[in-house]
Amino acid sequence: MLIDFFLHLKERGLPVSTREYLTLLEGLRARVCGHDTESFYYFARACLIKDEALFDRFDRAFGEYFKGIEALPGLEADLPEDWLRAAVRRHLSDAERARLEKLGWDRLMDEFRKRLEEQKARHQGGSKWIGTGGSSPFGNSGFHPEGIRVGGPSAGNRTAVKVWDQREFRNLDDSVELGTRNIKVALRRLRRFARSGAAEELDLDGTIAATARNAGWLDLLMRPERHNAVKVLLFLDVGGSMDDHIRVCEELFSACRTEFKHLEHYYFHNCVYESVWRDGARRHTERIPLSDVIHRYGPDYKLIFVGDATMSPYEILHPHGSVEHMNAEPGAAWLRRLLDAYPAAAWLNPEPERLWPYRKSIEIVRDMLGDRMYPLTLSGLAQATARLNRRH
Numbered sequence: 001m002l003i004d005f006f007l008h009l010k011e012r013g014l015p016v017s018t019r020e021y022l023t024l025l026e027g028l029r030a031r032v033c034g035h036d037t038e039s040f041y042y043f044a045r046a047c048l049i050k051d052e053a054l055f056d057r058f059d060r061a062f063g064e065y066f067k068g069i070e071a072l073p074g075l076e077a078d079l080p081e082d083w084l085r086a087a088v089r090r091h092l093s094d095a096e097r098a099r100l101e102k103l104g105w106d107r108l109m110d111e112f113r114k115r116l117e118e119q120k121a122r123h124q125g126g127s128k129w130i131g132t133g134g135s136s137p138f139g140n141s142g143f144h145p146e147g148i149r150v151g152g153p154s155a156g157n158r159t160a161v162k163v164w165d166q167r168e169f170r171n172l173d174d175s176v177e178l179g180t181r182n183i184k185v186a187l188r189r190l191r192r193f194a195r196s197g198a199a200e201e202l203d204l205d206g207t208i209a210a211t212a213r214n215a216g217w218l219d220l221l222m223r224p225e226r227h228n229a230v231k232v233l234l235f236l237d238v239g240g241s242m243d244d245h246i247r248v249c250e251e252l253f254s255a256c257r258t259e260f261k262h263l264e265h266y267y268f269h270n271c272v273y274e275s276v277w278r279d280g281a282r283r284h285t286e287r288i289p290l291s292d293v294i295h296r297y298g299p300d301y302k303l304i305f306v307g308d309a310t311m312s313p314y315e316i317l318h319p320h321g322s323v324e325h326m327n328a329e330p331g332a333a334w335l336r337r338l339l340d341a342y343p344a345a346a347w348l349n350p351e352p353e354r355l356w357p358y359r360k361s362i363e364i365v366r367d368m369l370g371d372r373m374y375p376l377t378l379s380g381l382a383q384a385t386a387r388l389n390r391r392h
Contacts, residue, residue: 002028005065009048012061016048023047037066052281231262233297233342237307238280239269240323245350248376249306252348264297270311271331272338273322290334294341302388303342306376308351309365316364335368345369346384350376 002025009016024047027033033043041062049058203223210219234256236249256263266276266288274290277283314321316331339345347365349356353375356362366373372387374380 008065009058009061012057012064014049014054014058014061015051020048041066229262230260231297231301232256232260232264233293233301233303234263234265235272235276235303235305235307235338236265236267237270237305237309238267241308241310242350245308245376248350252306252376262301264301266293268307270307270323271315272334273325273327273331274329274334290337294337299342301342301344303338303345304384304388305345305347306350307347308349309347309362309373310351310359311361313360313364316361332364332368335365339368344388344390345372346388347373348376348380348384349373353380 002021006016006021024044027043027047033039044062045055045058049055201223203221206221206223207219210221211217213219234253236253242249253265256265266278267280267283268276272290275287276290276293277287279286312321312323315323316335319328319330320326321330347369349362351359351362356366356373362373372384374384374387
């Protein structure tokens with residue numbers, strides 16, 4: 001089984017060696033890691049992958065190979081109690097879901113404070129306390145049309161307006177090989193060439209003209225090399241619902257890194273707030289104030305957002321509306337500051353355009369952008385680049 005896993009990693013372009021594979025086998029024989037796939041994942045990554053930039057590619061290859069496997073065959077697995085509890089969470093019928101009531105922001109936060117003060121033990125199921133399963137607006141692994149997710153994984157409903165949990169977001173892989181060159185071709189419409197730097201390139205036309213003027217005596221003329229002078233400021237939404245669009249976003253990111261010499265990128269989650277980050281592994285400790293970004297890069301940069309704009313409207317319009325922290329100003333205030341600083345701006349949305357009318361948050365962001373939101377398709381890229389090339 002593990003020989004096939006080793007060969008699978010090599011097929012996915014990961015530089016794993018036989019020596020590293022033998023180290024992995026020695027560790028398994030010595031029971032260094034546990035029996036579950038999560039323990040094996042971390043141990044295998046430590047043994048086989050030496051470059052952090054390859055972690056994301058390893059994640060994808062590991063997920064492909066071990067999809068649906070809970071434990072390594074031949075070893076006795078200890079199933080965590082939390083797994084069993086989440087597996088038996090209550091499934092609500094459509095009629096039961098329709099009867100659940102959205103509390104509204106103020107009442108939701110007030111009720112959450114009361115639960116924190118009153119609750120003394122863990123709860124499973126039910127409709128009131130902070131727990132797992134059930135239909136309470138507080139907890140995880142259940143359902144409520146508008147609630148606060150506390151710990152644990154998302155049940156996939158995407159209705160949480162706040163998340164009380166420390167989540168890890170990964171960076172996009174900028175070395176992804178594109179399945180098509182069309183994205184690069186579309187982005188080339190943004191190019192604007194200029195010559196700068198040392199004169200190192202032969203100016204053939206100038207040389208011919210100068211030689212002719214010198215009655216045939218060769219007069220070599222040089223000129224600076226031509227470079228793409230377009231400057232791009234790229235903001236990428238990662239985590240949460242954007243996990244569904246990782247592949248297409250990585251393809252776009254790879255194309256941008258190839259096509260634009262002057263490219264600056266930052267990550268955010270759902271909506272931009274007072275700070276952004278460059279590295280998901282250090283996003284809690286090395287955040288960059290958004291005001292510094294605005295002051296650092298001039299208005300000649302073209303501003304491009306990439307995100308599904310799918311979130312609670314509170315995250316855009318309400319102070320403290322972020323799912324992850326208590327933001328003093330609404331996301332809309334920071335979004336406006338960026339749009340004021342960079343007149344040439346566009347938003348690329350990987351969500352299918354047919355779904356946009358059903359997302360209130362998309363309508364809000366689209367209005368703020370002045371209808372400069374485009375689908376992340378070849379047609380949408382063509383429209384976005386044409387808009388960004390207009391004079392403002």
